[in-house]
Structure formats: C-alpha cells, structure tokens
Amino acid sequence: MAGLSFDLIALQLFAGLALGAIYVLFAIGLSLIFGMLTVVNFAHGAFYMVGAYVGLYLISIGGNFWICLVAVPIAIGLFGLAVERVLIRPLYGRGIDYPLLLTFGLSYVMVECVRIAFGKTGYPFDTPEVLQGAVDIGVGYFPLYRLFVIGATAVVLLALWLFLEKTSFGLIIRAGARDPQIVRVLGVDVSRVWLIVFGIGTAIAGFAGLLAAPLQGVIPEMGGTILAEAFVVTVVGGMGSIGGAVLAGLLVGVVVSMTSLFAPEMAKVSIFALMAIVLIVRPQGFFGRAGLMS
Amino acid sequence: MTETTQSIKQPRATTGGWYEFATRHRASIVAAVILIFPLVMPFTALAVNILIYGLYALGFNLVFGYLGLLSFGHAALFGTGAYLCGIAIVHFGWPWYAAIAAGIAGGLLMALLIGVLAIRTRGIYFAMVTMALSQCVYYLFYQAVDLTGGENGLRGINVRTIDLFGLRIDFINPMIRYYVIAAFVIAAFFVMSRILASPFGAVIEAVRENEMRARASGYDVTLTRLLTFVLSGGFCGLAGALQALHLSIVPIEILHYETSGLVVMIALLGGMGTFFGPMVGAAVFLVLENIVSVWTVHWQLIVGAIFIACVLFFPAGIWGTLIARGKR
Numbered sequence: 001m002a003g004l005s006f007d008l009i010a011l012q013l014f015a016g017l018a019l020g021a022i023y024v025l026f027a028i029g030l031s032l033i034f035g036m037l038t039v040v041n042f043a044h045g046a047f048y049m050v051g052a053y054v055g056l057y058l059i060s061i062g063g064n065f066w067i068c069l070v071a072v073p074i075a076i077g078l079f080g081l082a083v084e085r086v087l088i089r090p091l092y093g094r095g096i097d098y099p100l101l102l103t104f105g106l107s108y109v110m111v112e113c114v115r116i117a118f119g120k121t122g123y124p125f126d127t128p129e130v131l132q133g134a135v136d137i138g139v140g141y142f143p144l145y146r147l148f149v150i151g152a153t154a155v156v157l158l159a160l161w162l163f164l165e166k167t168s169f170g171l172i173i174r175a176g177a178r179d180p181q182i183v184r185v186l187g188v189d190v191s192r193v194w195l196i197v198f199g200i201g202t203a204i205a206g207f208a209g210l211l212a213a214p215l216q217g218v219i220p221e222m223g224g225t226i227l228a229e230a231f232v233v234t235v236v237g238g239m240g241s242i243g244g245a246v247l248a249g250l251l252v253g254v255v256v257s258m259t260s261l262f263a264p265e266m267a268k269v270s271i272f273a274l275m276a277i278v279l280i281v282r283p284q285g286f287f288g289r290a291g292l293m294s
Numbered sequence: 295m296t297e298t299t300q301s302i303k304q305p306r307a308t309t310g311g312w313y314e315f316a317t318r319h320r321a322s323i324v325a326a327v328i329l330i331f332p333l334v335m336p337f338t339a340l341a342v343n344i345l346i347y348g349l350y351a352l353g354f355n356l357v358f359g360y361l362g363l364l365s366f367g368h369a370a371l372f373g374t375g376a377y378l379c380g381i382a383i384v385h386f387g388w389p390w391y392a393a394i395a396a397g398i399a400g401g402l403l404m405a406l407l408i409g410v411l412a413i414r415t416r417g418i419y420f421a422m423v424t425m426a427l428s429q430c431v432y433y434l435f436y437q438a439v440d441l442t443g444g445e446n447g448l449r450g451i452n453v454r455t456i457d458l459f460g461l462r463i464d465f466i467n468p469m470i471r472y473y474v475i476a477a478f479v480i481a482a483f484f485v486m487s488r489i490l491a492s493p494f495g496a497v498i499e500a501v502r503e504n505e506m507r508a509r510a511s512g513y514d515v516t517l518t519r520l521l522t523f524v525l526s527g528g529f530c531g532l533a534g535a536l537q538a539l540h541l542s543i544v545p546i547e548i549l550h551y552e553t554s555g556l557v558v559m560i561a562l563l564g565g566m567g568t569f570f571g572p573m574v575g576a577a578v579f580l581v582l583e584n585i586v587s588v589w590t591v592h593w594q595l596i597v598g599a600i601f602i603a604c605v606l607f608f609p610a611g612i613w614g615t616l617i618a619r620g621k622r
C-alpha cells in the first residue's frame with residue numbers, strides 16, 4: 001500500500017491509545033460498579049454526557065479547563081451518590097434486571113433534561129490553549145491534547161489502584177466484591193461502601209466525558225454510542241475485572257483507529273466483530289472468571 | 295398453561311372464574327378487542343401503531359417474560375424485518391405477501407445470527423451483548439446505502455392495493471389498512487398462544503424457573519434458548535414488515551437502540567410474562583406518548599420518569615398487577 005509508512009501506522013497506534021483511554025475510563029467505572037453492586041449502569045453514558053455538559057457550562061461562566069478537571073468529577077460523583085441513595089438502593093435484592101431497567105429509564109430523563117437546558121444541537125468544545133498544537137514523539141507530530149488524555153488516564157488509573165490496593169477503605173471494597181455477606185458480618189456498613197463505589201464510578205464517567213469533549217464536541221446523545229462500545233470493552237476484558245477493562249479498552253481503541261486507517265467504512269463494525277470473536281473463543285473475556293458468563 | 299410466575303406456584307383450582315376464562319380463550323379475546331379497537335380510538339393511525347408495537351412487544355415478551363432473558367437488541371430483529379420487507383418491494387418488486395414473508399424470514403435469520411453469539415452469555419451479559427450486536431446491525435444497514443438508503447431511510451414502499459384471491463383491496467383507506475394489519479396480528483397472537491400452550495412452551499418456562507432442574511430433566515437449555523430467541527425474531531420480523539408497509543418508509547432509527555429500549559418499556563409497563571401485557575403496554579404507552587407529546591416536545595422526560603416509577607413501584611406492570619388483584 002502506497003503512502004502507508006511505518007510512522008503513519010505508529011501515529012495511528014497512538015491515536016488509538018488516546019481513544020482507548022476514554023474507553024478505559026468509561027469501562028472502569030462500569031466495571032467497578034458491576035463488580036461491587038452487580039448493577040449494570042445503563043445510565044453510565046448519561047453521566048458521561050452530563051460530565052461534558054457541566055464542563056461546558058463551567059467554562060461558559062468563566063471557569064477554565066483545569067478547574068473543570070477537578071469540579072466535574074466532584075459534581076458528577078455527588079449526583080451519582082444521590083442517584084444510588086434514592087433510586088437504586090430500594091432495588092437491591094429484587095433481581096439483577098431491575099437496577100438495569102431503572103438506570104435505562106434514568107438515562108432518558110437525564111438526556112432530555114440536558115436537551116431542555118442546552119438545546120438539541122451539539123456544541124464544539126475548545127481544546128484548552130496550553131494543550132493545543134502538536135509535539136514530536138519520535139515517529140511524527142502528535143496532537144498534544146491526545147497525549148494529555150493518555151497521561152490523565154494513567155494518573156486516574158494509578159490513583160484508583162493505590163486507593164484500592166493501599167488504603168484500608170480499598171481493602172473493604174475488594175473484600176465486599178468477594179463476599180458482601182462476610183463483610184457485613186464483620187461489622188462493615190456495606191450499603192455505605194456501595195454508595196461510595198457508585199459515586200466513584202460515576203465521577204470517573206463524568207471525568208471521561210470531560211476529557212472526550214474537546215475530541216468530539218458535546219451532544220446530548222454522546223452517551224448512548226459510547227455505552228454500546230463500552231459493553232464491548234467489558235465483554236472482551238471480562239466483566240468486573242479492572243485489569244481486563246484497561247487492556248480491552250486500549251485494544252478496542254487501537255482496533256478502531258487501525259481499521260479507520262485501512263478500511264474507514266468498517267471502523268464502527270470492527271469492534272463488534274472483535275467482540276464476536278472473543279465470545280466464540282473465550283466467552284468469559286480476557287480476565288473474566290470462567291463460569292461467570294456461561 | 296397458566297399466565298404468570300405466581301400462578302404456576304398456585305394450584306389451579308384456586309384461580310378465579312374470569313381469570314380462568316380469560317386464560318383459556320386468551321387469543322380469541324385479543325382478537326375481539328383488536329376488532330372493535332379502532333372504533334374507540336381517537337384516530338386510526340394510532341390504533342395501527344398500537345397493533346404493530348403490540349406485536350413487536352409480544353415477540354419480545356417471549357424472550358423477556360417467558361424465557362427470562364433481558365434482550366436489549368430487539369430493534370435489530372424488528373428493523374431487519376422492516377428493511378427486508380421494504381427491500382423486497384422496492385428493489386425486487388415482490389408482491390406484498392412475499393415481502394411480508396421476507397420480513398419474517400429476515401427476523402428469524404437475524405435472531406439466529408445474534409442468538410448464536412448472545413446465547414453463549416447469560417443473565418446481565420445477555421442484555422449487553424444483544425445491545426452491542428444490534429448496534430453493529432445498525433451500522434451495517436447504515437452503510438449499505440445502495441440497498442437501505444442509509445441515513446435517509448428506505449423510501450418508496452408504495453403498496454396502494456392488496457390483491458387477495460382476485461379481490462382488490464384498497465390499502466390507502468385507514469380503516470381497511472387497520473383490518474388488514476389486524477388480520478396478521480391476530481394470527482400471530484393465535485400462533486403465540488399455541489406455542490405457549492405446547493410442551494415446548496412449558497420447557498421455555500421451565501428453563502426460566504430453574505435452569506439446573508430443566509437440564510437435569512433432560513432438556514437442552516442452550517437449544518431451547520436459541521430456538522425461543524429465533525421464534526421471537528419471527529414475530530418481531532412480522533411486526534417490522536407490517537411497520538414498513540404501514541409507514542411506506544423504513545427510517546434508519548428503527549434499528550437504533552432506543553427502539554430496543556422502547557419495547558422493554560412497553561413489555562414492563564404492560565406486565566412481563568403475561569399474554570395480554572404486551573398489547574396493554576403498547577396501548578397505554580402510545581396513547582400516553584400521544585397525549586404528552588401534544589403538551590410538550592420533551593415527552594421522553596415524562597416517559598422516562600413514568601418508567602422509573604414503574605420499575606420502583608409496579609414491577610409486575612399494569613396487566614400483571616391486575617392479575618394479582620383478580621386472583622386474590
């Protein structure tokens with residue numbers, strides 16, 4: 001193929017990693033919530049979308065991108081706490097489908113509220129000035145903002161890992177994922193742990209939405225598309241596995257960006273083909289426990 | 295064959311008179327209601343919509359209510375039925391009845407393709423995998439512009455008259471159109487009633503109630519699931535084909551995941567795992583949507599809120615709650 005040099009492929013690989021970083025953040029929140037609460041959060045895409053809109057609003061009233069990076073996850077996380085407390089908690093113990101259905105209904109409400117507040121059409125989202133332009137990464141010039149997305153994702157992952165592995169609260173969370181019954185017997189208020197996990201998961205979703213906004217702009221429907229793709233990531237990586245979500249998220253990002261280089265019309269379909277292959281070869285996903293899925 | 299999960303646990307003799315009667319003659323009752331239905335509706339187009347979405351929900355309910363698997367990918371089955379029916383008419387010039395057959399075949403085939411992959415997963419994963427696969431179908435139809443019209447939808451499905459045994463029936467007249475579509479929907483309800491009353495129908499519910507026990511009794515659980523999903527695809531394909539004939543266009547949004555979500559809402563609103571639930575749900579949902587959309591463009595907000603309330607307070611749905619009351 002003429003014009004397809006090694007450098008071009010390497011650059012596309014990096015672009016795929018940046019895209020994959022968004023998937024990773026999104027899927028990690030989904031996976032964390034599922035692993036702990038066994039709730040599939042169908043409103044995760046809506047939290048992601050609201051995160052982008054909150055960022056847009058903060059900037060329009062004079063804030064800057066750096067303030068947003070802190071304020072958006074806090075705002076979305078608090079909102080997530082309220083949702084868990086008021087809407088999801090009554091459904092525990094009533095079958096696994098009900099929280100899913102409820103969050104699906106919630107996503108309708110959230111999307112429509114954003115349409116009422118901001119209108120049906122999308123907005124562009126400016127890349128912060130410091131992060132505009134491109135830098136030489138050895139194989140060619142790469143947009144600085146995409147590099148920032150990869151870096152920010154790495155920071156969030158590291159913080160999450162430290163929190164889960166090195167703090168006593170993280171220990172409770174991991175224990176609760178294994179066996180909530182025993183944790184409760186040991187005197188831990190599990191419902192409070194679940195509340196906080198839901199808050200963390202949604203906060204990361206809001207953060208992901210903010211990071212994605214300068215890449216794609218913001219529209220009320222942006223959450224729905226990524227939700228279906230994040231399901232692919234969780235199925236490929238193994239549901240409930242954080243390591244699986246990271247690996248599969250990056251893989252899906254790279255697959256999308258590589259197919260858009262070689263066969264652009266197949267870019268959207270390729271990730272579903274990937275999921276089909278994984279389902280046939282290894283139904284539990286990369287890091288999923290065998291038997292959990294089939 | 296009894297109607298709901300609860301009724302299985304109860305001895306049959308305790309069920310009330312009207313309920314017993316309704317269960318025995320369920321398909322005939324649906325037929326009677328459908329026949330007088332347009333006379334009480336404000337306009338016929340709404341009645342036709344309720345018929346088609348009721349049929350769509352009937353097919354969905356077979357998987358959701360009776361088999362106990364939550365599918366979020368039924369738009370792919372409904373949409374494929376509509377597209378194949380439309381393509382058969384627009385590109386191949388098939389007569390209307392052959393096009394409907396093509397729609398049913400499309401629904402069956404798509405259900406087989408999605409089912410083979412999705413049935414490998416279980417429970418909550420089934421919802422995720424079916425949703426992802428239906429999204430894949432959306433992109434495929436979106437890109438096959440030559441066949442499907444892509445973003446603009448498939449236009450030009452003009453069926454003005456329907457020839458039946460030498461009779462030429464005017465399909466433009468809304469009332470006649472309603473009864474032509476109603477004939478198919480009623481037939482589908484009879485077939486569904488037959489399936490549920492058959493030994494196979496009992497196996498479907500056995501798999502939902504206790505998978506291990508069904509397996510131990512010698513039933514092939516995986517095959518039952520796949521077969522039920524494929525059958526569901528046939529009903530949804532028929533609903534899609536009728537939708538294509540009714541609208542004269544197949545919009546690409548028919549494959550959007552919101553169409554999958556819509557049928558979940560309808561089935562839950564009506565009462566999952568009940569025979570009349572899908573029709574009741576479709577009627578209530580669409581009438582509600584009609585009323586609310588006159589009042590505000592943001593009807594999705596109201597619909598979403600009502601759905602949340604339903605999940606929280608009426609998980610058995612309208613018909614399911616009525617049955618529970620009636621049997622007391």
